[in-house]
Amino acid sequence: MFNKRVKIKDLLAAEPKNEEVIVMGWVRTFRNNQFIALNDGSTNNNLQVVVELGLFDEALLKRITTSASLKVTGEVVASLGKGQKLEVKARSIEILGDSDGEKYPLQPKKHSLEFLREKAHLRFRTNTFSAVFRVRHSLAFAVHKFYNDKGFVYLHTPIITASDAEGAGEMFKVTTLPFDNAPKNEDGSINFKEDFFGRATNLTVSGQLEGELAATALSEIYTFGPTFRAENSNTARHLAEFWMIEPEMAFYDLEDNMNLAEEFIKYLIRHAIENNKDDLEFLAQRLDEEEKQKPQAERSEMGLMEKLEFVINNNFERITYTEAIDILIASPAFKKKKFKYDVKWGIDMQSEHERYLVEKHFKKPVIVTGYPKEIKAFYMRQNDDGKTVAAMDILAPGIGEMVGGSQREERLEKLEERMREMHIPVEEMWWYLDTRRFGTVPHAGFGLGFERMVQFVTGMTNIRDVIAFPRTPKNAEF
């Protein structure tokens, strides 16, 4: 019977009442042949288990090694030592699983994140990663709570799709055809009529188009699922498989959309602060130590907790694309020719430009609206000026683009015209266009990259460290 165990989190939160308890967990360190730091993942804090002298066999004590799993029965008492309020005086210790100290790769010391990335199957057993994944869970839960409380419907959009119309990037092909002997058409191309679905299919790059179909009946929906991009991106902020949240709302204009996105981000951060205080404080401390290694000029001005508090207590800056370009052109960085890429109206802003706006000029999240239509997707609503669309991107310090969204083009003729201009196959998209043919309504939505949100909240600088098993070019181990 295992379920009589007390979770370490609950045990540490209570007062010591000299009761006997059962605890189970993994050994973090065994100090002085007398003190076991035991962790069961329920909290970042370890339970100190005290082994009284002479009470246990030498042979048993030798087996209490880093990462061995234990079942401990003992009395909860006030701690004699400093550093913890209470501890468990062991009456019996059962080794559930040995851990050979010679072979176990992690030690009770600081490891580099790069090293741990290569040990992704064991990195959950470190303070940093257990904290990150508890925060990640908490944020995922908060996503559902936020939308549920607002009456949104959680929509499961397909993972496998035939549509590649959005043009959001290279796609992974899904097929059951044999690689070496695929059926061919007369012109030598592959005959997908013989494939599993009778047509070429891919892994989804976005659930938005399907989301719009549901939103134009259920009013407010959101999706939260995996998304796949076969781009050869080797950066600290890209994954080939990542999770995205895409709300889609009927009867919302661009401003409603911005308000929702800002409220959503602040809600997630607040939820984490309220529910993951210990983990965030640990991560903040970790980050502080990392910052100390950097030269003074590169250090961030705010600690993690400070940054999160600042974001939830201040309004996001809202500017138009045109204003953004004006700010960049007027900036000292531009005048001193510090930018590698030129700035003028019509450009797709580069990372350096976005970072200047967010990290140097405004020093807080910025919502940029009204981008030139040439650099944005076909479905975005065209503004009256004929040049811009009702797009909005939310740029966050250290992360870049966290949210990308828009009011959607609900006018059939305008939409079809734009699709033809951008060589989107209008006929294939008949199902999407039907929403504009039958009872079309103004609507809007956005996509939020979940891992980037987790990065922002945990302060982790590499996206590969906020997803359990990262999928990146040349890496699908575990």
Add this chain to the structure above:
RNA sequence: UCCUCCUUAGCUCAGUUGGUUAGAGCAUCUGACUGUUAAUCAGAGGGUCGUUGGUUCAAGUCCAACAGGGGGAGCCA
């Protein structure tokens, strides 16, 4: 994919203008100690120096290619 840096013990790293037997801390093992907080102290074991090829009397050190990783960029969320 491009630019750039890196790859030496299980981990983090040192290794001089190319020159004998490649070092340190931590970890591991053995022993000591026993209210410790990444415990401490003493001793021991542990390396085809990323791979392949080249230059040289001699390569961890110089050159090339490849592989893996970091940082930056592009694409994007």
